[in-house]
Amino acid sequence: MSRPLGEIVDALGGTRHGAPDLVIHRLAPVATATPGDLAFVQTRYASQIETTAASALIVPPALEAQALSRGACIVADDPYLYFARLTQWWRRQHDPAPAPTIDPLASIHPSARLDDGVSVGPFAVVGRDVHLARGVRVGAHVVLGAGVQIGEDTVLHPRVTVGDQCVMGERCTVHSGAVIGADGFGFAPHEGEWVKIEQLGSVRIGNDVDIGANTCIDRGALGDTVIEDGVKLDNLIQIGHNVRIGKHTAMAGCAAVAGSAVIGARCTIGGRASILGHLTLGDGVHISALSNVTRSIQKPGHYTGFFPIDDNASWEKNAVSLKQLNRMRERLKAAELAIEQAFKNNSKP
Amino acid sequence: MSRPLGEIVDALGGTRHGAPDLVIHRLAPVATATPGDLAFVQTRYASQIETTAASALIVPPALEAQALSRGACIVADDPYLYFARLTQWWRRQHDPAPAPTIDPLASIHPSARLDDGVSVGPFAVVGRDVHLARGVRVGAHVVLGAGVQIGEDTVLHPRVTVGDQCVMGERCTVHSGAVIGADGFGFAPHEGEWVKIEQLGSVRIGNDVDIGANTCIDRGALGDTVIEDGVKLDNLIQIGHNVRIGKHTAMAGCAAVAGSAVIGARCTIGGRASILGHLTLGDGVHISALSNVTRSIQKPGHYTGFFPIDDNASWEKNAVSLKQLNRMRERLKAAELAIEQAFKNNSKP
């Protein structure tokens, strides 16, 4: 697995300084790179240029002179973006997608329509009236319910489940164990028991959506659950019924969105953040990891709320005091009044 | 997919106002309903009657006159309950369960007993000595370990795993990816390492239990993990070994219950709430979403504990102060004493 520096620049652009036949064996983080590696450096980490052992660097124009003084480099406007595209190119060079095949051990309903270039892995189940567009890759053990539609070039890794009637766009990637279209959690209370509300809606997923391992996206109760174009969901995320997530919003691992919440476009939701049901988040709202969103937020900005960690003994004392916080506030107010009164008395003639 | 209003009332009861042949095309939330839709209105949302575009409404007796003044309606004592039953009826009308079949691609141990009307999907694995009662539906890719028993009319969606010897009652629904009967997390420490405690118990699940996608219920260490009748569990929930959950308790997504906790009947546990191990919750305890239960709670009521969200700058200031909260309390007490002392001195003769 190696490629000459010149071939990389021919494919991805940028300005090359250094021999075109310098062989790159690996892409690596700049901090741990060794000879043979290509790494990238962002402007704010310029000092890494002096300390890295990488054979070549991707740097922004501002660091060009500094990088040149130590050796080979590629100059690109946005080194991180360049590096992202490089990882994609590297993968295609070294691990190209296999030729499409329909595994004879798959179970494909005769009514399913598979366009050209579709792959289906062993033990996959493709249900009644499913449509798989050109280039779709269905991994081993994937289960696609009746009427599912998958857009061009979408990749379903092994062991993804998509429930009846759910629709997914083009160029999506879904990782193993994800469950799309299980029932939302809906029950009416009746005499101390629960009566199920059948979940009659579906899930509609746009283009260029990534869904992580073991993430769950429930179908809508009446209308649909909607994930718009470009949304990125990490692992073990819960998306409740009738949620809508706007374009290019990203959520890190273990985030959760309760039913009927509406999240705007280009939001970021940190790991293990939670959003309660029926709330609305506007566009460009950024929620820190671990935070609990319990009210709607329209104003773009950065929001946080979690208990800071401490050594256990300190936490115990503070946690006890926390339960008296409102009482402390009242006591503080009383003390302030007493002080004010004392000053008044003192200033009497 | 449509049904006349009269047929709905014939099937489900209630008092009909409006033509029996009024065609209902869809069930919809009242807020977004359009002509052709049937929606329900609860007493506290009476104003929605004036604004909805639904063709017909389900209303309580108190809203009968108001609903009549705008058009067709069904009067029912509990519109939400009526609506829940209507969704079930609607599903049966439009998407009836297929005739039971044993897929030839399933792997069924010769010792397994399958009663009448059992369905088994492709690539399902039915182990040694399994018993599937009348009407059980086993989805594609379900794995049932040795000795598993499933009660009448229970539905296991594709890709559910039930470990050896686990028992499930009647009319349960289990969603994709759920794992019932994996080992509990038990290890004895020994010289800085961990020695596994084999998990010799099982999981026993009652009737009418719903289990969400990718939820895990561990088997007991010695005794069994027990889920009583009517319990409803949402997605991505963790139930540790030897937990007992009482009848008709409901838990929302991402809740977690650590080992040996005992939860009473008719509790509600909000999304992402956590219950530590070996605790006891009495009947009728309601835990807010996101809350951490770290002590037993016997008294019925509503309990909460999570950090409120704020803009990040405010949170940072408050979080820093929180670490000094106990010290603040001591300082406040000192200030109060000083004030008290000052007043005493001032009031001296």
Add this chain to the structure above:
Amino acid sequence: MSRPLGEIVDALGGTRHGAPDLVIHRLAPVATATPGDLAFVQTRYASQIETTAASALIVPPALEAQALSRGACIVADDPYLYFARLTQWWRRQHDPAPAPTIDPLASIHPSARLDDGVSVGPFAVVGRDVHLARGVRVGAHVVLGAGVQIGEDTVLHPRVTVGDQCVMGERCTVHSGAVIGADGFGFAPHEGEWVKIEQLGSVRIGNDVDIGANTCIDRGALGDTVIEDGVKLDNLIQIGHNVRIGKHTAMAGCAAVAGSAVIGARCTIGGRASILGHLTLGDGVHISALSNVTRSIQKPGHYTGFFPIDDNASWEKNAVSLKQLNRMRERLKAAELAIEQAFKNNSKP
């Protein structure tokens, strides 16, 4: 399922008091044991010796006389450790591993190498160039990607997925639904959208590692994600890309570790605890359940941070006050200054 007391001591050691042919029918917790049961008692629970109905007890030397006075017992230096080993022996006696078989319904690539004594269950998929060492047991529906290597006697329960090129050591146990080697969550922002960073690394897992149901361990972006020997992970845990977890560290259910965090050896991470990305935890750091680790911690010790639960009305008041905590601190300081000033004035000549 029963064994005589003498046979247990012959197999596991310890000093037996009582008839060797006393029949033990069950291992049980001491609190709920009934006649026929064998239970263990630790020094600090000595009073349980008087109240239990167990037929025999495992006790430490310090409790030997007390245990003898009520009946049969086994004296062992560490009763909990003895009990752990007893559960393993009991399992082997009553539920021995079946003879190794390759199920004819498995899909095994012709290039895969299976050593002696390997089992492969129905519908398992063993990919190109996989190596399964002696005694490996691959459950039903397991999917092993290209180049996967599994060490001797490792057990993969049904429905585990291991991605391309991942490596696992000897004597590991992986529970159903676990996903090892899905892509890490890496995207470069570009004009309001996300450009995928291909995850070119892998996952390397040591010996004696246990991984719980539906737990996810992502592959590295460039280097590998590493789980060292003896690590124990419970269910529904998220391990981000390029994380490293040191030897014999244990994590309880729903814990999460974000990308590139490094956790030392012999740590314990409580249930639902979270560790943010790029942090370092030294050896012997213990994080309480539910706590949020948002800074590196080098010093061994016990750390905690979560909001304590309260009745909802009290919590609401305290949560409101919490948002004014920093303001309260400033007010307290002002009050202290006023008091100090007043004392100064009063003490003027």
